Amino acid sequence: MSGGTAHLLTALFVAAAMGYQSRRSATDLDATPRTTVTFDELLGVRHFSAHTLNYSTLLLEEDRGILYVGARGAIFALNSSDVADGSHRTIHWEASPEKQMDCLQKGKNNKTECFNHVRFLQRLNSTHLYACGTYAFHPLCASIDADRFRLPSHFEEGKEKCPYDPARGYTGLIVDGGLYTATRYEFRSLPDIRRNLHQRPLKTEESPLHWLNDAEFVASVLVQESKDSPVGDDDKIYYFFTERAGEETTSFFDKNQVARVARVARVCKSDVGGKKILQRKWTSFMKARLVCYIPYYEVLRSICSLDGGGWASTVFYAAFTLSAQWRTMEASAVCRYSISSVQHAFEGPYMEYQDSARKWSRYDGAVPEPRPGSCITDHSRRKGYNSSQDLPNSVLDFIKLHPLMFEEVKPAGGEPLLVKKSVAYSQLAVDRVRALDGRSYDVLFMGTGDGWIHKAVVVGSGIHIVEEVQVFGDQQPVESLVISHAQRSLYVGAASGILQVPLASCARYASCYDCILARDPYCAWDGRACRATATADSTGLVQDIQSGNEGCRSSSGRGSLPWKNRTVLQGDDVLLPCDQHSNLARAVWMLNGSEAPGTGQDRLRVGVDGLLVTDTLPQDSGEYRCYGEERGLRTLLAAYSLTVLPELPRGPTAASRPHAASQAASDMKVAYVSAIVALVVLCAVLSTVLLYVSCLEKRKGKYVLGEPRPASVELQTVSANCLRKGRRGEEEEEEEELTYPDGCLRIIPGEAPTAATSPVKELPAAVPPLPPPPPLPAELTNGVGALPNVLRKMNGNSYMLLQQQEEPLVSPLYSASFTEELSKILEKRKHTQLVEKLDESSV
Numbered sequence: 001m002s003g004g005t006a007h008l009l010t011a012l013f014v015a016a017a018m019g020y021q022s023r024r025s026a027t028d029l030d031a032t033p034r035t036t037v038t039f040d041e042l043l044g045v046r047h048f049s050a051h052t053l054n055y056s057t058l059l060l061e062e063d064r065g066i067l068y069v070g071a072r073g074a075i076f077a078l079n080s081s082d083v084a085d086g087s088h089r090t091i092h093w094e095a096s097p098e099k100q101m102d103c104l105q106k107g108k109n110n111k112t113e114c115f116n117h118v119r120f121l122q123r124l125n126s127t128h129l130y131a132c133g134t135y136a137f138h139p140l141c142a143s144i145d146a147d148r149f150r151l152p153s154h155f156e157e158g159k160e161k162c163p164y165d166p167a168r169g170y171t172g173l174i175v176d177g178g179l180y181t182a183t184r185y186e187f188r189s190l191p192d193i194r195r196n197l198h199q200r201p202l203k204t205e206e207s208p209l210h211w212l213n214d215a216e217f218v219a220s221v222l223v224q225e226s227k228d229s230p231v232g233d234d235d236k237i238y239y240f241f242t243e244r245a246g247e248e249t250t251s252f253f254d255k256n257q258v259a260r261v262a263r264v265a266r267v268c269k270s271d272v273g274g275k276k277i278l279q280r281k282w283t284s285f286m287k288a289r290l291v292c293y294i295p296y297y298e299v300l301r302s303i304c305s306l307d308g309g310g311w312a313s314t315v316f317y318a319a320f321t322l323s324a325q326w327r328t329m330e331a332s333a334v335c336r337y338s339i340s341s342v343q344h345a346f347e348g349p350y351m352e353y354q355d356s357a358r359k360w361s362r363y364d365g366a367v368p369e370p371r372p373g374s375c376i377t378d379h380s381r382r383k384g385y386n387s388s389q390d391l392p393n394s395v396l397d398f399i400k401l402h403p404l405m406f407e408e409v410k411p412a413g414g415e416p417l418l419v420k421k422s423v424a425y426s427q428l429a430v431d432r433v434r435a436l437d438g439r440s441y442d443v444l445f446m447g448t449g450d451g452w453i454h455k456a457v458v459v460g461s462g463i464h465i466v467e468e469v470q471v472f473g474d475q476q477p478v479e480s481l482v483i484s485h486a487q488r489s490l491y492v493g494a495a496s497g498i499l500q501v502p503l504a505s506c507a508r509y510a511s512c513y514d515c516i517l518a519r520d521p522y523c524a525w526d527g528r529a530c531r532a533t534a535t536a537d538s539t540g541l542v543q544d545i546q547s548g549n550e551g552c553r554s555s556s557g558r559g560s561l562p563w564k565n566r567t568v569l570q571g572d573d574v575l576l577p578c579d580q581h582s583n584l585a586r587a588v589w590m591l592n593g594s595e596a597p598g599t600g601q602d603r604l605r606v607g608v609d610g611l612l613v614t615d616t617l618p619q620d621s622g623e624y625r626c627y628g629e630e631r632g633l634r635t636l637l638a639a640y641s642l643t644v645l646p647e648l649p650r651g652p653t654a655a656s657r658p659h660a661a662s663q664a665a666s667d668m669k670v671a672y673v674s675a676i677v678a679l680v681v682l683c684a685v686l687s688t689v690l691l692y693v694s695c696l697e698k699r700k701g702k703y704v705l706g707e708p709r710p711a712s713v714e715l716q717t718v719s720a721n722c723l724r725k726g727r728r729g730e731e732e733e734e735e736e737e738l739t740y741p742d743g744c745l746r747i748i749p750g751e752a753p754t755a756a757t758s759p760v761k762e763l764p765a766a767v768p769p770l771p772p773p774p775p776l777p778a779e780l781t782n783g784v785g786a787l788p789n790v791l792r793k794m795n796g797n798s799y800m801l802l803q804q805q806e807e808p809l810v811s812p813l814y815s816a817s818f819t820e821e822l823s824k825i826l827e828k829r830k831h832t833q834l835v836e837k838l839d840e841s842s843v
Ligand SMILES: *[C@@H]1O[C@H](CO)[C@@H](O)[C@H](O)[C@H]1NC(C)=O
Pocket: 064, 065, 066, 079, 080, 081, 082, 085, 087
């Protein structure tokens, strides 16, 4: 057994022993976006950008109809109903040339860092906004009159409120006039949660223990727990971050590598610090580990929260990516947490650091009263503790040494909602939508590191990804997401600008089936069209979020389609194209009214974009219908009448020759050139193989980019029997272009995919699984792991088939035959499946 496998098995064993065992495997937790919308297909999107970059700090004020945007060297006020309407106002707030010079001298990058990056922008009071910028590594803050929208004459020092580094993890809130920020402020300073703009500024403790270890902050959320509290509780601010773990963790892969874990911490709003002990420090700081999918997904990327009409129903959604061990892989996990599970951890036992053993372990000794770290409640007030300054020394001393809780915060349902390969989620936003079935559904918008947005609906303990939308043509990370109910828009902030995207584009669903199958809570079918539920009277509307297949009356999603005729010669190969709009649909082919034999039949291959009939015989003639089958519903997508002629009609001329043959003839020159460019062909072989494998996979991992097809997908056949024709070509001039001089290499030309037009990140075709140490998460070691991204590129009319005959090959490159490649891949898959089974059985 290799070292890597041993590690992996141990990891899984420990994970199971510690109660992290997931009921479902990572593959089950994956979800394929139902539809794919590329940048070119985007509709109704508004774009704003000015002559600057890094539009990453957003503040939406729905009631005023303004979206404020903090960018590099500027603050913008945009009309939230149309960010692109040209009515925006601008505050230019550039770092001074002297400060930029200083910054350069500090060794910082004057192309990305030595600017004033506006990182904080919130409402201070009814008249003013509060903004902080990095100001070329010399942070400044300012109160800005929102109406006049001009910089004040006076600035405040920002070094306690805003990080120096524009890329440092940072979060901040204004609560009752107090500024609560968390980051590592200066380059060498320790990370800290601070309160400023308050009579009682507070910080975290640094001795004898650091309460925070190299923390990288992601988000902070105010939860108003004082509202209707029967115990007179206080409002709390929760912080989410990743930090160096002091306690034992499951990240034991590399003893020399310090594990980082995700955390949630909290402080009480009314905390004023201690009197002698913990003076000007939080007395209510507590932190606990936040687990999602142990032991792999430990890096917290984004948090969004939703309060469904009362703090007690608050839920947090969190996106994680793989921990540092798997730096070369991309994958994300999404988990949901309830506020009660967070509270549960903070009410449980504490951890304690044992100097002698140099480790953290559960503390089982006596705990002083009132409970250390809790807010001041009626209970403590009755005992005479009116504020944190009244707390006894024993309590404050205890807090100093016990900031970490023993219990971990586990996700709702004990497992992630989603584990997604080849995607790095960078931002989350959530909306709660009331569907026509009377239930409320959470809709997640998940921005990726390469400019896509996945829109997903949470149904029970699972998730359905309605669509993936490419909002940026270039691969930049989505840096902020804000939802507007009033505008039914999602604002997307990124390096290049701001986008305003509709929350739903229901009109994209052309049929009742399509509308229902989408399971988009914003959309319903009204009998004629798919439309937004918010705009329509809900009577007569059809929607099915739960199962996604009920409510449409007609038995076919679309009316009858015109038949297309195909005529070929016996022995030809023919591709009958059929494009599946949905990535979740299975292609079903009916021949003369009965279902085509799928994989059993060698000469018929159902691919993601059509049916390939190789080496046709006259009895293959007949009626071919293509359906998309999804959730038990079948939609007719294409219908062909195929005629296979035993031989060419007598007296062939260029005009009377079967259409396909002449088509092929016209493509011969192209094909010939292709043949010389052997690499391209090799690529194509691989693509066909991969497509084929994906069919074998029952389209489980299918993930196709629905690129708009040119209308000319007409070439689907290639004349066979080239040897015979080649010989004939010597006699008949007009046949000559059909002849391949070098043996018989037959190619179905298509538009070979080019890297330049691909909107998707490059992933080499057959990426071997990473070598063992460090071990990979089980779901990533599957040999076809890289398939989806490859398919995205290979999809469409890029079908190419290379067929060889008896004659020797011209180039050694051609020796990579279809069958050979296929068996190689199957071999690899067999192997990796074995490994996967082994893992499962050993847990
Ligand atoms: C935003 O645009 C809408 C429509 O164009 C207009 O009615 C509204 O007054 C504008 N709002 C602001 C704050 O300019």
